[in-house]
Amino acid sequence: MNTDGVYELIIIGGGPAGVTASVYAARKKIDFLLLAGDIGGQAAWSGDIENYTGYQFVTGSDLTLKFEEHLRKYKFPIKESEKVVDISKQSNIITVKTEKDEYRSKALIIASGKRSLELNVPGEKEGKNRGVAYCATCDGPLFAGKDVAVIGGGNSALDAALQLTKIARKIYIINNTPALGGDKIMRDKLIKTANVSIINGAKVEKISGESVVSGIVINEDGASKEIPVQGIFVEIGLIPNSEFANILEKNELQEIIVNNSCETNVPGVFASGDVTDVPEKQIIIAAGDGAKATLSAFKFLMRN
Numbered sequence: 112m113n114t115d116g117v118y119e120l121i122i123i124g125g126g127p128a129g130v131t132a133s134v135y136a137a138r139k140k141i142d143f144l145l146l147a148g149d150i151g152g153q154a155a156w157s158g159d160i161e162n163y164t165g166y167q168f169v170t171g172s173d174l175t176l177k178f179e180e181h182l183r184k185y186k187f188p189i190k191e192s193e194k195v196v197d198i199s200k201q202s203n204i205i206t207v208k209t210e211k212d213e214y215r216s217k218a219l220i221i222a223s224g225k226r227s228l229e230l231n232v233p234g235e236k237e238g239k240n241r242g243v244a245y246c247a248t249c250d251g252p253l254f255a256g257k258d259v260a261v262i263g264g265g266n267s268a269l270d271a272a273l274q275l276t277k278i279a280r281k282i283y284i285i286n287n288t289p290a291l292g293g294d295k296i297m298r299d300k301l302i303k304t305a306n307v308s309i310i311n312g313a314k315v316e317k318i319s320g321e322s323v324v325s326g327i328v329i330n331e332d333g334a335s336k337e338i339p340v341q342g343i344f345v346e347i348g349l350i351p352n353s354e355f356a357n358i359l360e361k362n363e364l365q366e367i368i369v370n371n372s373c374e375t376n377v378p379g380v381f382a383s384g385d386v387t388d389v390p391e392k393q394i395i396i397a398a399g400d401g402a403k404a405t406l407s408a409f410k411f412l413m414r415n
């Protein structure tokens with residue numbers, strides 16, 4: 112930070128994109144601050160990762176440990192659990208407001224990724240941390256030997272269900288389309304698993320329970336029925352963490368629009384990874400994008 116309290120660069124996000132952006136910034140000796148809700152991001156929620164080059168197989172938690180080890184090798188300020196709520200730019204200085212403080216920089220990289228969508232049905236809000244969960248990797252072990260429902264039919268739901276097959280007694284996959292989507296390899300594994308029951312074409316109406324979740328009410332062909340479960344994993348998709356970036360152009364999905372150098376419509380503000388409109392959302396793509404964003408920010412800082 113210079114004497115006016117201005118960093119050269121601020122990086123928002125501690126997922127694969129933000130961690131890689133930080134490693135590149137540290138190696139370029141940029142004076143920067145990392146603001147991250149957590150370290151690992153969605154990568155930490157993933158069960159089995161089989162597509163990150165160099166690892167034929169790694170769990171999300173082990174890969175996150177490796178990311179963290181790499182990050183901590185360098186000395187730079189990190190503010191964890193500090194949620195960014197607003198960004199603005201005036202006279203070439205960017206201000207990043209968090210729930211606790213305010214920071215200033217000449218350049219900014221946004222790598223704030225995505226978060227889970229909610230079901231928005233009665234009982235969901237009340238059931239949070241009482242049986243309703245959004246991350247099988249984080250909360251799956253709490254449901255050992257219990258009956259659970261996984262809501263969704265895409266890769267996130269299949270990944271969650273596969274993780275739960277080793278923990279829970281019975282897993283109901285409740286999917287509102289006629290057939291499961293996602294990767295065939297995961298679908299095939301689930302179909303062959305004895306403690307998995309797949310219910311296609313069903314809509315969730317309500318989550319029931321007094322102090323803890325006791326069941327889920329679904330509607331199949333116009334008829335409502337309750338399935339007794341103690342855990343419900345909501346895996347219906349993700350939305351970008353881009354609400355705080357009001358000065359930036361976004362697409363209809365609320366993803367930040369970037370060019371192939373990770374530049375946004377505001378000079379000096381870069382974005383990378385899942386929060387952007389890059390077409391594919393994967394760990395290796397986000398990590399590569401984070402590297403690209405720092406190299407672009409470095410060039411911007413050299414020019415200005």
Ligand SMILES: Cc1cc2nc3c(=O)[nH]c(=O)nc-3n(C[C@H](O)[C@H](O)[C@H](O)COP(=O)(O)OP(=O)(O)OC[C@H]3O[C@@H](n4cnc5c(N)ncnc54)[C@H](O)[C@@H]3O)c2cc1C
Nearest residue numbers: 124125126127128148149152153195224225384385393394
């Ligand atoms: C269940 C699941 C399984 C997956 N499995 C695989 C897989 O096997 N292989 C694969 O390649 N990809 C997989 N993915 C996708 C992959 O995890 C993502 O593409 C990748 O993590 C995106 O990285 P990111 O850094 O862009 O964002 P994220 O990983 O979403 O990280 C975002 C970071 O920003 C922080 N943040 C968010 N908002 C704010 C804020 N307002 N202020 C400060 N910090 C903030 C978060 O705390 C987090 O640190 C999976 C995803 C899920 C959900």
